[in-house]
Amino acid sequence: MSNELIINSTPKGDRIALLQDKRIVEYHLEESEPHFSVGDIYLGTVKKMVTGLNAAFIDIGYEKDAFLHYHDLGPNVNSLNKFTKEVIAERLQSGRLDNFKLEPEIDKHDKIDKVLSKNTPILVQVVKEPISTKGPRLSCDISIAGRYTVLVPFSNGVNISKKITAKAERQRLQRLMSSIKPANFGVIVRTVAEGKEVEELDKDLRESIAKWDAGMKALKSAKPRDKIIGEMSRATSMLRDLLNENFDSVVVDTPELFQEARNYVSNIAPEKEKIVKLHQGKNKVFEQLGIEKQLKMLFGRSVSLPQGGYLIVEHTEALHVIDVNSGNKSNNEDGQEATALSVNREAAKEIARQLRLRDMGGIIVIDFIDMKRPENKKLIQDIMKEEMKTDRSKYTILPLTKFGLMQITRQRVRPEMNVVTAENCPTCGGTGKITASIAISDIIEHHLEHILEKQNEKKPTILLHPFLHAYFTKGFPSIRMKWFFKYKTWVNLIQDTSFGITDFKFLNDHSEPIELNG
Template identity: 35%
Template sequence: MAREIIINSTPNETRVAVLENNSLSEIFLERAKNKGIAGNIYKGKVVKVLPGMQSAFIDIGHERAAFLHAGDLYIDDSENFSLLEDRIAEVEDLDLENGNKVYVPIEDLIQEGQEIIVQVAKEPIGQKGARLTTHITIPGRYLVLMPSYNHVGISRKIEDDGERERLKNILLNIKPANVGLIARTVCENSSEEDLKADLNYLLKTWEKVSAKSKEPGAPKLIYEELDLLFRTVRDLANDEVRKIIVDTKADYLRIKSFVKEYLSNNHISIELYENDMPIFDYYNIEIEISRLLERRVWLKSGGYIVIDQTEALTVIDVNTGKFVGKRNFDETILKTNIEAAKEIAWQMRLRNLGGIIIVDFIDMEKEEHREKVLQTLLQEMKKDRAKASVVNISPLGLFEITRKRVQDSLNKMLTEPCPYCDGRGVVKSKLTICYDILREIRRIAPYFTNRKIFVEAHPDVADIILNNERENIDDIEMMFQLSIEIKPNSRYHIEHYEVIPLEKA
């Protein structure tokens, strides 16, 4: 499957799109003002232990205290690998032998005021603080280092038995004592030299983390996960990726340097995009992102699915819509459901839907039809990097799916509760509108040099541009020799704005 990675980078936001056969399959977003913390390692301080909930709150230096469950505490004499498997399921599907679970009350493990080394397993989501673990893992290009475990694991996505055995023997040969290693999917057919080089990098990183953890003072950050740009190259740049295209020269050079240093024998083409048209417009990604905020998704046959997200779960409803079929009622329903199953698996990846997902397919009378739909869904879900599975089909025909949730869905990241409908719906956030306006200015600026661009927007949006993005505006004015005027209009809807080029500056 031919894949391309398209990167749109600005000082305030990085967006990464993955195209499969020229169709958008995944989208990632990271903003400078709201950078993710999953994977970061902190020296934290226990602020409260809750025996009744077998959990504790840990101060890691952020506004909200983070959450640590007893099951996420490492115990030296335990063989509890199932929790470790869950902790890094977002990195790879593991193949570790499950040992005996050991239960120790949390009040016997940690006390208030104690300093503790923790890693963020899940981003803060909604009103919940970050979830922590003491099962520390550090991912590299080919391997994941587990400093507290003396075991090896192989990604389940490597299916060839001979290759699994080869990799296991290499890991056992190169692994130092008292650390564990996981072979990631991307290391399939890699040489022992490549794995050794990656291991050396991980060991040096862990030495720095260990040294910093011994320095006095808490809370403090002692290891920061790579930013989105480098995570993309590290985790997504496999043999299926033909090229990486980035629209800023600085990040183009950073990626080139990173690939040269860490991705030996990599034949991916890295290109600098230099067209005046914004890169996401050129590849038709911008319009796809807008569609991802819509509830209704139309199927090619004329049917559609409706996606509703709540705090607890996501509900997806399948409908025949305008599709009336050609043969009989059962065949019409089967075709709609199979098409919907493919689209649902695709949408889960695109929208980064996580947690519990309930799918209400159109009722099917025949058991063989239900089995066909299930197999289609399972087959399409295999393409998902996140751990996802169908755990149950209810007597009413509802499909219950679970998908690993590490951060907010794309919808939650791009929108906020609507002030016009008392929270019953959503609109784009003020920051998103701000960046939409900046992109629109950048889109038309090359055609209006020595002219003036007039921008009218909601006062809250105008304030963000004038107070927080003044430097960005100045850069555009200098680059294209034009002037930009921002005017607030209190009569405007929060999403409404005008960007108008004038005759004279």
């Protein structure tokens, strides 16, 4: 299975698409304005204690105070608070914990007002981004994620990923990490560390420690609401978590992102440096690779299945509901049960993809087509489990009920991804009235003449609908060739499927929009 990461830079932020065998399985938008991302560490201030919820509200600079529950404090919160105060008071000169005396762990069943007090500074980490009307959710169980390990300050344990099952390998990693980790730092060994040499693991651990040291240095002069340690960009963190031997390419469309991605890949996997490529085509990278079309088709209320069935995806305040329909599915199978099984198999695969693609979370109820045989119901559950193995979010899949319903819970730490698929006509703005389409070619030629002869533009580019592109470029001599003989300049035409049939845009040779005054 091939994996590709495609990054498109836009004025609103970076659009990131993860492709498997050319099909989108994850889509993210990393906004350019300040954002509270999972993994970011802030210096917050305790604003309000709510003993009834056994929680506190923390000010980290978001419009709504962030939520911190007692169970998210972590067992070593007293050590964290003591260390934070000493760093702010500049009694400690580095982030190292070798000579730091840890405080006793807190009681799991105690109350939050025994640990925190109002208006005190506190170091917190974002574990859930702001969603809907809720502010961020926080934790004081600080961790620094690397590629192979996760560094946990104020702890001394070494925990191995449960997905590493070989006893000898678990023992090797346990001995290895216990010997190289610093004092008073715990380590969680990630699944990708299986089989890695000590040099790679040590390098990864040292990078996480350096990140922690830099954050503690920044903490000395920090003010409340300041970000102390920032999680890396969404694209880079995906490379950190997903990059493996099956990764084929990372394509970006700006030199800055290209350099950032290349440097990171060169650092963590030098042999993979060549897979990072800069897109230099005439068309936009999402357009050229067919991603734009996939997005429009996959984020609608109705999602088509390959063999004729379709899904209806509905979102309510409490849960997501997905209805599986056979549509015009052929009845070549032997009977209704076989048809239902065939459609449900396809649906299970597509639903697993949709959950990851849209980052749907909470409770998801799926109404599969009714099947009578218990073995068929078990098969659908097995397919769903197999397809969701690559999902990085925590989830639980329950068996189908006697009504054919499957219930899934899936962790959500970011707002659900949504792409608008119902569009206003780009030309009429939703009024239902447009310029006569038969005259659009004349209008474009009129503007072109004015731009070249009155505004003295050189080498203009026209973005237009594929039908118009074909009209101006096909045949011999084509209309574009006639323009070349008439104006002594070549006009670049770029087709854009997001444009309406009567929509077009002129750009100058610096790719800036040209005002049409003619």
